[in-house]
Amino acid sequence: MAATIKATCPHCGDVSLAPDEVLLELLVPSARHQGHDRYWFTCPDCSREVRKPADERIVQLLRSGGVPVRELRPHPERMPAVASPLTRDHLLAFHEQLRDDDWLAGLCDTDPH
Numbered sequence: 139m140a141a142t143i144k145a146t147c148p149h150c151g152d153v154s155l156a157p158d159e160v161l162l163e164l165l166v167p168s169a170r171h172q173g174h175d176r177y178w179f180t181c182p183d184c185s186r187e188v189r190k191p192a193d194e195r196i197v198q199l200l201r202s203g204g205v206p207v208r209e210l211r212p213h214p215e216r217m218p219a220v221a222s223p224l225t226r227d228h229l230l231a232f233h234e235q236l237r238d239d240d241w242l243a244g245l246c247d248t249d250p251h
């Protein structure tokens with residue numbers, strides 16, 4: 139007899155699923171800071187897709203239950219926006235400015251001599 143995965147649908151409450159009805163998505167180590175491992179399933183009662191974060195205990199539970207695992211890689215276009223408005227262009231411009239020996243004089247209104 140196959141293991142039964144117990145999950146909770148936010149609409150229907152506790153539901154039972156076969157292991158192959160659940161998908162476990164694990165973040166690659168380099169993306170750990172960007173999100174959480176998660177699992178998802180289609181609720182057998184309401185047919186809604188349910189996604190939930192999976193902590194270590196849940197990951198272990200699902201794995202031992204034979205749930206398929208997929209590696210989750212972050213999509214570059216979905217990366218969180220950088221808080222600073224500084225762009226690569228700004229940095230390049232600043233870098234160019236520093237290479238110029240007169241950059242300090244250019245910033246100063248008064249003549250030091």
Ligand SMILES: [Zn+2]
Pocket residue numbers: 147148149150151181182183184185186
């Ligand atoms: Zn449901």
